[in-house]
Amino acid sequence: MTNTPRKLGLARNTSNYGDRDFALYLRKTFAKSMGYSQAMLDRPVVGIADTASDYNNCHRTIPELVEAVKRGVLAAGGLPLAFPTISICEPSLSPCSMHYRNLMALDTETMLANQPMDAAVLIGGCDKTVPAQLMAAISSGTPSVMLVTGPMLAQAFEGERLSACTDCRRYWARYRAGEVSEEKINTLEGKLATTAGTCGVMGTASTMACLAATLGFMPLDAASAPAVHADRLRIAEEAGAQAVRLIHKPVTPLSLMSQGNLDNAVRVLLAIGGSTNAIVHLAAIAGRAGLSLDLKRLDALSEETPVLVDLKPTGEGYMEDFHSAGGMQALLWELRDLLDLGALDLDGVTLGERIGDGDHYVNRKIVRARGEPVSPVGGLVALHGSLAPEGAILKRSAATPALFETEARCMVFDGLEDLANRIDDPDLDVTPQDILVLKNVGPRSPAGMPEAGYLPIPKKLARQGVKDMVRMSDCRMSGTAFGTIVLHIAPEASVGGPLALVQTGDRIRLSVKERRLDLLVEESVLAERRAAWREAPAPKRGWDRLVHEQVTQAPLGADLRFLTASGE
Incomplete structure (x- = not known):
């Protein structure tokens, strides 16, 4: 019995006309019309996912990065072929970019799986882009290198x-x-974002970059090098070379997704004081690999993992400071006894080997020693209770400790329009001690789970000097935001979760110490409200209809069920 040679390059994934030889002949004919020589067409192919867009400042440098990747591919003996995919940017999409993360994942997966390529470089940056691309890589099985655009400069x-x-x-x-x-x-308005790149703080984009590097999809320093730094172009060139190495020694994205590596990513998320959004994204990435990000395990790890990185929004520094302070290598060295050091990267190198022997520079103002942490416990906690039977999240590293134990009446907003219409009403019956509740903004709602959890302080209170209040919702908040904010309450209101039954004047109890979130209303009253509750009608067509029918709740990653590993 002989082994059939593995098809490489343009011979992969030929169109199906019932004659494979003709399909390849036709493909080469059209490739030659673009001026490629036969020598180039005989090379293995590296696909380059190009997510440049005039709508996306975070991706403004992508044309330059594509050229650098091509240099690396060509020098290593491959043929680079760039292809476009959806580009999503938070300020540029309605209702919000999260609503389209899974669409981008589906688009990217389809192109990775069905175009002729032996490996790929995925270029992303904006916070939903990186998880979408990793989800796609895992599902398609295409050996893939992650390349992020990098943070802007302060x-x-x-x-x-x-x-x-x-x-x-x-x-x-x-x-x-x-x-x-x-x-x-x-x-x-013209001074807050003055260079290309993702937000310069430890928001969702930078958080996901750190997690992608931890998981082994890119080098450690690639997580933090600024977008406009020459290092970023050298990293891009190396990404092209690494993709060619993957052709000769294939490593599937799925093979990197061990439980130990997932725990490593959670540890890093906690230690950097990272974005709450990363929990939803990590859950979706894990779900593509048949793994589970259990909120109770996250909470247990949070009690063992200190916050060591002092960056905004929880500290004072910026991502460029993290990069020059030693970056991911310095952080992982401090966490080494908590990590699975045997986890492998795309080159088969263990995490322990990637971290090194401790002979590296570190600026202790930015990357703290274990004995002098920013916080002795992790930045995120999971809550459960009668208001959140399936869980909720609070970023305690960005919250006000004096509000951690709160029992108060609530002021409820039934959706974004209601919030916009009433939050600044001078006659709004609200005090600084009240809890603000926003509902009907979860993953299945027409709002699409936007970053609206950072409810503004009512103007009448803001003008009195109120800086923080307990706020809670079934949506998300930006990784760049701060405050005592409970997020991702599940099940969400739009599917009839307990949050759907909350009314203004009800009392809610938040206990970070007990990890509880409870609605203090008699069950008989809730039963009457439940009987009166009606689900909103489904969208009539298109992507909105598919999301309504298939999207999971936040603890499962808000992915589409049929795209997960189990399909359920």
Whole structure:
């Protein structure tokens, strides 16, 4: 019995006309029309996912990165072929970019699996892009290298450094409170994001970059090198070379997704004070690999894992500071006794080998020693209770400890329109001690699970100097945001979860100590409300209809059921 040679390059995934030889002949004919020589067409192929878009500042450098990747591929003996996919950017999409993460994953998976390529380089940056691409790589099985665009630089303005988007939110809150004039807020609009790249703080984009590097999909320093730094182009060139190495020694994305490696990613998420969004994304990535991100395990790991990185929104530094302070290598060295050091990267190198022997530079102002952490416990906690039977998330590293144990009446907003119409009403019956609740904004809602969990402080309270209140919802908040905010309440209101039954005046109890979130309303009252509740009608067509029928709840990653490993 002889082994059939593995088809490489243009011979892979030929169109099906019932004559494979003709299909390949036709493919080469059209390839030669683009000026390729036969020598080039005989090479193995590296596909390059090009997510450049005029709508996407985070991806403004992608044309330059594509060229650098091509250099690396060509020098290593491969043929680079770039192809476009959906590009998603938070400020540019309605209702929100999260609504289209799974569409991008489906688009990318389809192109990876069905075009002729032996390996791929996935270029992304914006926070939903990276998880979408990793989900696609795992599902398609195509050996893939992750390449992120990198964070923007912080720039000086009137004596302070600024970089979107934590500073955007901070100044907008001050503007709402009457502390910043309209003239200044308009000036700041051109000062908060002045270079290409993702948000310069430890928001979702940078969090996902750190997790992708931890999982082994890219080198450790690739997580933090600024978008406009020459290092970023050298990393891109190496990504092309690494993709060619994967052709000769294939490593499937699925093979990197061990439980130990997933735990490593969770540990890093906790230690960097990372974005709450990363929990949803990691759950979706894990679900593509047949793994589960259990919220109770996350909570247990949080009690053992200190916050060691001092960056905004929970600290003072920016991603460029993290990069120059030693970056991921310095952080992982501090966490080494908590990690599965045998986890492999795409080159088959263990995490222990990637971390090194401790002979590296580290700036302790940014990457703290274990004995002097920013916080002795992780930045995120999971909550359960009668209001969140399937779980909820709170970023305690960005919250006000004095609000961790709160029992109060609530002010309920039934959706984004209701919130916009009433939050600044001077007659709104609200006090600083109340809990603000936003519902009908989860993954199955028409809102698409937006970053609206950072409910604004009612203007009447903001002008009194109120900086934080307990706020909660079934949606997300930006990884650049801060405050005592409970997120991802599951089941969401749109599927009839307990959150759907909450009414203004009800009392809610939050206990971070007990990890509880409870609605203090008699069951008989809730039964009456449940009987009166009606599900909103399904969208009539298109992507919205598919999401309505297939999307899972936040603890499962808000993926589409038929795209998960189990299909359920």
